[in-house]
Amino acid sequence: MPTKVKKNHRKEERSLFALGNEAVVEGALLAGCSFFAGYPITPSTEIAEIMAERLPRLPDGVFIQMEDEIASLGAVIGASLAGRKSMTATSGPGFSLMQEHIGYASMTEVPLVIVNVMRGGPSTGLPTSPAQGDVQQARWGTHGDHPIIVLSASNVQECLDMTVRAFNLSEKYRSPVILLLDEITAHTREKIQIPNRETYEIFSRIKPSMPPEWFVPYEESMRGVPPMPALGEGYRFHVTGLTHDVNGYPTSRPEEVEKLMQRLFRKIDQFFYDIQIIEETACEDAEVVVIAYGCVARSAHLAVLQARELGTRAGLLKLKTLFPFPRPAVERFIRQCRAVIVPEMNMGQMSREVKRVNNGLSSVRTLNRIDGQIITPAEILKVLQKA
Amino acid sequence: MKPPYEIQRFELRLSGLGGQGILTLGKVLGAGLALEEGYFVAQTQSYGPEARGGASRSDLVISSQPISYPKPEQLDLLVALSQEACNQYYRHLKQGGYLLVDDSLVKQTPTNIYWGLPFTTLAKEKLGMVQAANMVLLGALAHLVPFVVPRAMKKGLETSLSPKFLESNLKAFQLGMTQAKKKYPNVQTQWTSF
Known part of the structure; x- marks a missing residue:
């Protein structure tokens, strides 16, 4: 079915009376997100709903409704490895299902954004009521020692700003970033300013500049964040959830394992002041x-x-x-x-x-x-x- | 853009049953006030897990200053479209706050000082569309509340509704305004509690 491709990149500033969830979508599109895979769940449904409407209108936008949240995050990881800025949105029950893949994204250093609109829990809990019960789950939900970035927002304008920040941080540090919202923030309507694309800082992952045959996928460096090519760009790399050496192949040699783990932590720790956002x-x-x-x-x-x-x-x-x-x-x-x-x-x-x-x-x-x-x-x- | 009236913190609750169009009404009203009039508006909502029939409400806090706490604490105006909502939320009304009810649905009001118009009956009989009751209500609000300006609300309708439904909604809006004018010809030009 041919879809009408419209130019969606409006450049001028404009204001909107929008839900927190709508602001998340605006922020994501502003940051250059072109892939969304998810499974609708109250109170995050509007994000999927509006993404389903907006993404297909972009020249390269893809929206997929997956069979569940495990698959959703799997698809997002795949899309990100293929070079897309990708995200998903969910709430408590779906977030629990995503935990395994959060660890995988963390280990394989795949940039992606997960929006979790918190609702009352545990289990199905209170679907239409707010809560903040997933804070420690966002930090420690997936198994194994891992660094992670967790952000939050408290009003509608911040939903937009923090979504852009989430994308920027994930791309900068090759790390999954979790944006924790709550039902009230997501379902409040306020006037927001959608900033000008040209003047707003948008960060995209650094790609390798050396010839493909010199490329070492997980090479140690000062920054600790290896450059990331997209699959199919001519650079060969292997992706595994097993601890891997600099070439990306499984290893259990203690000195290589320690190097990898230390680098994973270091890349977040040493840029702490760039990540810390307070008001x-x-x-x-x-x-x-x-x-x-x-x-x-x-x-x-x-x-x-x-x-x-x-x-x-x-x-x-x-x-x-x-x-x-x-x-x-x-x-x-x-x-x-x-x-x-x-x-x-x-x-x-x-x-x-x-x-x-x-x-x-x-x-x-x-x-x-x-x-x-x-x-x-x-x-x-x-x-x-x-x- | 400077709003024409200075408002400290005006708290409004639209309440009734799921399916009465309360969330849409809150959205249109908020969009009109925020985008056309330049007020700070925080609209929050609360509804049950049911699609139709459960309790539904939409709260608006309107102010000339930025709004910190987005939920209402003491209502200046309560709009009740069901008896249950009227009973439940009347106690949140502040001293001297106003009550506006659909008097075809709310048979028993807890006070004799209230505004009442049969929005649902009007929509059904004059427009043949019971779903338009929320826009009849919006028309009435545009007459009764001094800072809800008809021109801004019409603009709000245009921005938040698809053109397909615009004409019928504008008709409902106009109906609400004339009916409110007929029943309550003298309204205050600056909002004060009674």
Whole structure:
């Protein structure tokens, strides 16, 4: 069936009244995503729905609805190896199925973006209600020691920005990147600005420049990120989930295994400050700081402003990068404040990290809610005033 | 683009049953206010897993300043299209907040101070399309709420609906506006609680 190919690359800036999920699609297309494979699941369905409409209109866009989420991520890995910027979107139950392939992408250093719109869990849980229960799963869900980048967004404009950042980071570091949203962020409509393609930073993977016969697929380098050719471009490389040597062939020799693993970790660790994205509000003279992410950061923002009016010197540290954990930023406030408050819609998955960093220096208060409702500003304000 | 009215934080809830077009209405209303009038608008929604019949609601927070918390806390205006929604959400209305109901569906209101228009009956009898009730409601809002400007809403309809349905929706919008004008000729030019 011939599809009408339209030029979809609008260059001028424009505004849109859009859902968080729509903003994710806009961000992905802006970043140059041309492949989506997924299986629709509430509350991420709109991403697949709009991708199904938009991608076939691109000259080289491909959308596939797969039989399940395991296959979805498999297809995304394949497309990325073939040179496409690729992504998938899912929610809790689908994210559980994807775990195996996240490890595979991590080991084979395939850049890709997974959007997980968190809903109430475990299992089928609360399909139409928000939660933040997948935070530690995003970090540790797949087996084996592995580095990973996990981002989050709290409003619609951020959904667009962080999707572009997710693609940029995945391409830069050849790593899977997980963007954690929640039902509220994904299903809020707000006005967003779609930036100009020409002036927005878009990063694409570095391809090898040497002649194909000199190419060593996983060669050690200062950056730790080997150049990545697309399959079929004349460069030969072997892809395996087994630990491999610099040529990509399975090995179990300890010195080669260690080199590979160390490089996988190093490539993320040494660029920590490029990956750490945080946002501070009223933090300069704060005595109590709220550390929040996702939709709860919006409640915290209002609570902090209200607390200031009532005379409490409060501040907000919004985490946009969840992993690698923004330790330096958090540590700074732990030293500065008499207490930090971590409100989240789970039983304390991020506060666990904060407590680990805190190491007894300050007091860490938690505020947890797991009934499928957002934490209100009033609840945070109450804890703020007591802290 | 500077909005014509200064709004601190106006909280509006559209509530009823799945299938009444509440989410579409929220989208059109929000798009009109945000894109045409230049307000900051955060529209959130809540619905059950059912496609039709379950409780459905769409919340809008409208402000001249950027919005932090996107959910309403105390409603300035509650629109109820079912008895159940009216009963359930009336308590979220702030002191002096307004209630607008479809009085062909909501038979019993918890207060005597309310606006009532039979949106569903109007849509069924005058347009022959019960699905158009949400746009009749939008027309009424354009008359009753001072910062909901008819011109902006029509523009919002044009941007968010496919041209195929535009004409019938504009007709429904016009009907809602005239009916509201007929029943409530004197409305405030600046929003104040009663």
